[in-house]
Amino acid sequence: MPGGEVYFGPVEDATEGEITYAEFPANYLGREVTGARLVFSGGRVVEASAESGEDFLIATLDTDEGARVLGELGIGCNPGIDRYMKNTLFDEKIAGTVHLALGNSYTNSGGTNSSAVHWDMVKDLRSGGELHLDGEVVQRDGAWVF
Numbered sequence: 265m266p267g268g269e270v271y272f273g274p275v276e277d278a279t280e281g282e283i284t285y286a287e288f289p290a291n292y293l294g295r296e297v298t299g300a301r302l303v304f305s306g307g308r309v310v311e312a313s314a315e316s317g318e319d320f321l322i323a324t325l326d327t328d329e330g331a332r333v334l335g336e337l338g339i340g341c342n343p344g345i346d347r348y349m350k351n352t353l354f355d356e357k358i359a360g361t362v363h364l365a366l367g368n369s370y371t372n373s374g375g376t377n378s379s380a381v382h383w384d385m386v387k388d389l390r391s392g393g394e395l396h397l398d399g400e401v402v403q404r405d406g407a408w409v410f
Contacts, residue, residue, distance in 0.1 A: 266354070266357060267357070268342025268344075268357035268359070269338045269339060269340055269341060269342070269356055269357045269363075270338065271336050271338035271370070271373060272336070272338075272373055273335070273336065273369045273373035273375030274334050274335075274336070274337050274375075276333050276335075276375070276376060277306060278307055279307045279308075279333075279334045280304055280305060280306075281304055282301065282302070282304070283301070283302050283304075283387060284299070284300070284302075285299065285301075285385050285387055286299055287348075287386075287387065287388035288348045288355065288387075288388060289317075290317075290321075290385040290386075291350065291352060292324060292383045293324075295317060295320050296316075296317055297314045297317035297318070297320060298314060298315045299314050299315030300312070300313075300314045300317075300321055301313045301314065302366075308332045308333055309366065312325055324366075324381055324383065325366070325381075327379065327380055327381050328379050328380055328381070330367055330379030331366060331367045331379045333366070333367065333377045334364055334365070334366065335365045335366065335370070335377045335379065336363070336364065336369065336370060336373070336375070336382075337362065337363075337364055338362065338363045338364075338384070339361075339362050339395070339403075340356055340358045340360065340361040340362065340363070340386075341357070341359055342357040342358065342359055343359040346358065346359070348388075352384050352386065355386045356386050358388070359406065360389055360390035360403075360405070360406020360407070361386050361388050361389060361390070361406070362386075362395065363385060363386045363387065364384075365382055365385070366381060366382075366383045366385070367379035367382045367383055368381060368382040388406075389403065389405070389406050390405055390406030391405060391406075392405065393405065
C-alpha cells in the first residue's frame with residue numbers, strides 16, 4: 265500500500281461540530297453510505313443521517329458504546345493519488361483530503377477508545393475546504409498555506 269497520510273488519536277470527549285460527506289461515499293464492510301452527515305457533541309455522534317444507506321449507518325453506530333466516538337483524524341498527503349478509487353486504503357491518502365474514523369482508536373497515536381468498529385470516512389477539501397490549527401488556516405482548497 266502506498267504511504268501518504270498522517271493520523272492522530274483525537275481527544276475522545278472533545279469532538280464538536282458537524283461534517284457531511286458529500287464528495288465520496290463512505291464504504292464499510294462492503295456496504296456504501298452516500299451523503300452521510302454526522303453531528304458530534306461531547307465527543308460522540310449525537311445525530312446521523314444519509315442520503316442512502318442510513319439504516320446501515322445507524323446500525324453501525326449502535327454496534328457498541330465506542331462506535332459513536334471519533335477514533336482517528338487523518339490527513340491525506342499523497343499527490344500521486346488524485347482520484348477516488350472506492351478503496352479506503354488508497355482514498356484516505358489522497359492529498360487534500362481528511363478522514364475521520366468512527367470507533368476504535370490506535371493506541372500508538374494516543375487513542376484510548378475501544379470499539380469493534382473502525383470506519384474511515386473520507387472528506388475532500390480540494391474545492392473550498394479548509395483545515396485550521398489553533399485558529400489559523402493551515403490548508404485551503406487542499407493545499408498547505410503555511
